[in-house]
Amino acid sequence: MPDLAISTRGLRKTYRTRRGRTVVAVQGLDLDVPVGGVHGFLGPNGSGKTTSIRMLLGLIRADAGTMTVFDRPVPAQLPAVVGRIGAIVESPKFFPAFTGRRNLELLAGAIGAPAQRVGEVLEQTSLAERGKDKFKGYSLGMKQRLAIAATLLKDPDLLIFDEPTNGLDPAGIREIRETMRGLGDQGKTVLVSSHILAEVEQVADTVSIIGHGRLLASGTVAEVIGGGAAATVKLGVADREAAARVLTAAGLAVRADGNHLLVDGVERPAELTKLLADQQLYVHELVQVRADLESVFLELTAGEGLA
Numbered sequence: 001m002p003d004l005a006i007s008t009r010g011l012r013k014t015y016r017t018r019r020g021r022t023v024v025a026v027q028g029l030d031l032d033v034p035v036g037g038v039h040g041f042l043g044p045n046g047s048g049k050t051t052s053i054r055m056l057l058g059l060i061r062a063d064a065g066t067m068t069v070f071d072r073p074v075p076a077q078l079p080a081v082v083g084r085i086g087a088i089v090e091s092p093k094f095f096p097a098f099t100g101r102r103n104l105e106l107l108a109g110a111i112g113a114p115a116q117r118v119g120e121v122l123e124q125t126s127l128a129e130r131g132k133d134k135f136k137g138y139s140l141g142m143k144q145r146l147a148i149a150a151t152l153l154k155d156p157d158l159l160i161f162d163e164p165t166n167g168l169d170p171a172g173i174r175e176i177r178e179t180m181r182g183l184g185d186q187g188k189t190v191l192v193s194s195h196i197l198a199e200v201e202q203v204a205d206t207v208s209i210i211g212h213g214r215l216l217a218s219g220t221v222a223e224v225i226g227g228g229a230a231a232t233v234k235l236g237v238a239d240r241e242a243a244a245r246v247l248t249a250a251g252l253a254v255r256a257d258g259n260h261l262l263v264d265g266v267e268r269p270a271e272l273t274k275l276l277a278d279q280q281l282y283v284h285e286l287v288q289v290r291a292d293l294e295s296v297f298l299e300l301t302a303g304e305g306l307a
């Protein structure tokens with residue numbers, strides 16, 4: 001078991017709406033986030049990501065369950081670890097007429113971070129050259145990176161970003177992704193929530209997928225996609241019926257796909273061609289169809305009201 005930055009067991013939170021309706025936002029969530037690297041916290045809109053993060057940060061109270069951050073039970077011992085956590089849950093407020101640097105200097109003063117950190121965090125978020133520009137002239141991506149820079153002032157070990165790329169254009173998304181990757185590579189733990197898998201797939205080392213406030217899958221991206229070893233193979237062969245019979249008899253799961261056959265759980269594709277050639281069935285096309293995280297996600301969260 002790796003060291004864990006975050007661990008929750010049986011976490012539960014119910015809201016009561018104004019009309020007296022009960023909404024179970026998080027129901028028995030078991031979440032483990034290893035120390036170091038980027039962890040994608042993924043789920044459709046409304047699946048309970050923000051609620052979980054707010055409980056971890058002590059912003060709302062859980063109804064049931066336990067949580068630890070760096071092995072400290074929270075919220076009971078939150079004061080002991082809060083200095084190691086930097087989080088963006090809502091957009092922070094900056095002064096539009098002040099430069100990015102000035103905004104960070106004011107914040108550093110307010111939280112007691114050393115003034116020299118301002119230059120360092122601007123560097124870390126690739127804002128060093130734009131630090132002298134007024135905040136109001138920043139692109140959305142730059143504004144979001146300044147928010148990340150602000151969370152880095154205390155040099156935290158754990159960064160929690162709730163949907164940090166919301167509303168950003170592709171260039172902005174790429175900038176945020178690179179910033180998160182850089183932090184992960186420095187050994188920081190980055191927990192990033194998103195409902196858009198493609199944004200996280202490229203940057204995350206490990207992921208947890210939730211639906212309806214419950215854990216659906218977790219592990220490295222490769223593990224969640226399907227272990228990496230076994231793949232689905234698309235096969236072109238003249239006599240598809242005969243080929244399907246041979247492969248099915250060999251214990252393989254075969255499906256028709258237009259003019260091709262799809263064979264699941266194939267570890268060594270070359271063995272397929274031998275199996276068929278032995279029966280005078282010759283493969284003219286063989287392509288590995290790799291499942292991506294998006295399809296796994298859609299499958300796992302089917303019927304979860306993906307927005």
Ligand SMILES: Nc1ncnc2c1ncn2[C@@H]1O[C@H](COP(=O)(O)OP(=O)(O)OP(=O)(O)O)[C@@H](O)[C@H]1O
Nearest residue numbers: 015016017023025044045046047048049050051052
């Ligand atoms: N203050 C609240 N009062 C009532 N219901 C709430 C409240 N906050 C969240 N909910 C409900 O709890 C469920 C989980 O919401 P939450 O915001 O945690 O999900 P999420 O995965 O972060 O989604 P999103 O990406 O849309 O923010 C949703 O059904 C939401 O409508």
